Amino acid sequence: xxxxxxxxxxxxxxxxxxxxxxxxxxxxxxxxxxxxxxxxxxxxxxxxxxxxxxxxxxxxxxxxxxxxxxxxxxxxxxxxxxxxxxxxxxxxxxxxxxxxxxxxxxxxxxxxxxx
Numbered sequence: 702x703x704x705x706x707x708x709x710x711x712x713x714x715x716x717x718x719x720x721x722x723x724x725x726x727x728x729x730x731x732x733x734x735x736x737x738x739x740x741x742x743x744x745x746x747x748x749x750x751x752x753x754x755x756x757x758x759x760x761x762x763x764x765x766x767x768x769x770x771x772x773x774x775x776x777x778x779x780x781x782x783x784x785x786x787x788x789x790x791x792x793x794x795x796x797x798x799x800x801x802x803x804x805x806x807x808x809x810x811x812x813x814x815x816x
Contacts, residue, residue: 705779710750712773715766717801722808724748727765734761 721727724744731738736758738746745751746758763769 704781707777707779708750709775709777710773711775712747712762714800715762715768715772716747717806718768718804719766720809721766730765731758731761734764736761 716722716727724747725740727747728738728740728743731743738758759770759773762773766772
């Protein structure tokens with residue numbers, strides 16, 4: 702029996718910690734670093750756990766967010782090869798939301814000015 706490992710993708714948490722609460726804010730920051738992705742690709746990168754990731758994209762994300770690969774990706778033990786855990790995608794998504802709430806991270810209120 703071998704241990705099975707997985708990973709947790711923590712991009713949304715790191716974005717919130719950096720004050721980025723919208724995937725559309727990430728798009729021009731990636732463009733500045735030579736990463737050309739569509740809005741839907743950036744949304745999927747943030748909202749879903751990627752199975753494959755270009756290292757140029759990973760390095761650009763680390764630069765934008767001022768974090769390390771360890772901050773974005775964490776190893777998660779899934780148990781033994783003969784058993785599975787009851788963890789599903791919704792529990793992983795809730796954990797990111799729980800961290801954001803626990804840290805008290807909130808978007809900044811928009812200011813409307815007369816110009």
